[in-house]
Amino acid sequence: MAQASQATIGSSEFDRDTAVTRRAEGVYAIDLSADWTIFNAVNGGYLLAVLGRALSQALPHPDPFTITAHYLTASRPGPAVVRTETVRTGRTLSTGQASLHQYDDEGNEVERIRVLASYGDLDGLPDDVRTSAVPPAIPPLDQCFGPEDGPAPVPSGSALTDRLMIKVDPATLGWALGQPSGKGEMRAWFGLKDGRDADPLSLLLAVDALPPTAFELGLSGWVPTVELTVHVRCRPAPGPLRVSVTTRNLAGGFLEEDAEVWDSADRLVAQSRQLARVRLG
Amino acid sequence: MAQASQATIGSSEFDRDTAVTRRAEGVYAIDLSADWTIFNAVNGGYLLAVLGRALSQALPHPDPFTITAHYLTASRPGPAVVRTETVRTGRTLSTGQASLHQYDDEGNEVERIRVLASYGDLDGLPDDVRTSAVPPAIPPLDQCFGPEDGPAPVPSGSALTDRLMIKVDPATLGWALGQPSGKGEMRAWFGLKDGRDADPLSLLLAVDALPPTAFELGLSGWVPTVELTVHVRCRPAPGPLRVSVTTRNLAGGFLEEDAEVWDSADRLVAQSRQLARVRLG
8 A cells, every 4th residue: 555655635646637627617628537447447436526626616615515427428538628507506505517528539529427416515514413324344454455465356457446545345355256245235445545535526436436236246247337426424534434335226237336435533424326237247 | 095086197186287398399388286385395206207207208218217306496386497408318328407497586587406317218128136125114004194194193284295195104103293213214105196106207206205204313394305316217016105215314414315115016116315404403
């Protein structure tokens, strides 16, 4: 683990690669980085963070409280334009829309992702907590496994692997040993490899970074996201996050993935659900 | 229960009151019915069904697979206009956006709701089911309680009550007797009072029709929805539905409500999550 560098919020790989440049009112440019790809596909959580950052600049409130993305066509590393629309501004919440566009091989503009979100200010929320949820039972970080822990457990071979610290609970690693549990569960410790702490934007990345639960259901292959909704409920404390992902319903060629993200202070900082297609393997 | 009339899909109160009239390409008119209000507020699920119906007419695919609504301002009974945009059309999925507008007292157009959704054809899905979810444990319908079951259990007094058959599991009715369980759970049988069977559009209503889970958490008052996302996973079989709603995280003045809807064939036909504000009472 590259603890040495200890990047900080605002000055890290993640911040550099999600930074958008304002070109005009509601128009932002970005060069999508090839460093956040997995098998040549740009990671969906990274893309959501890019759109989330554009909206945090376009709207009067800084933090995504609830953000939904529909993934339309596969994004590629390279230049892209984000267009935002302010739908409504209120005292405590504002709602915005954003879409990311690129040129295809014929020079036609293609929309990659469409996002709808409501933003607020996490620091303005009261401290009341009445939650019945408990943090996922994950063994200590040094008893979990990542791609760097040898040829066996987690397949590597994507640029994204070098950006993220992901240590998977061995109880949800059966698939990597050819013995999937049959349960739709995946749990892991999550961080950015350069040591940058989590913030609301990097939570958008955390919810879509683990291996697919479909692997533990005995499926292989690609599980493309159709739609992903993230609720950011609290500003995360410094330190690694615990992410738990559950699938209850694989049917008709689709499945849902529900993620919970817990911070080092044992607070539930984000909840997400995505609808994804499965290729039965 | 008004079993006598036995309305059918296409010919029922719900179909009549969600029908939209096409005025132009991507423009639909509707008169929002006062019959779907609760304490003078137009029900959010009814509104989502109206927008869902407009999108099912505007898009090449008929069924909402995943639909997200952001509630911007309070809708009122009366004339409204829905504007749709086709974002992308694909072979098996198409994505669209819709918004509902009304005039305010000063004659200014106000946006009430913004929706983003991907549609497909439920009848075109394969039959595979690998689900670990089980139907909620709800007592038989005649052992559950609705507003018509006497002055005690469920407060009545809204037009919506006369449209819906809702019979709440007594295990989640403590709040009505002044003894909330402290658990964020609500379970009920659900149907349309005129006997119309469920279809994908009425599922959009089913997920937001039960009393708020906040009541069982000991809170009273209004729980306005900020955002609601529904995944429709299967065309429901005829007969009453079972709806289970769970809240795990009440914090910072917000809570999530996760709903599952099961049909009479024991299939999980819809999953939803909403982010709502709470007024601590």
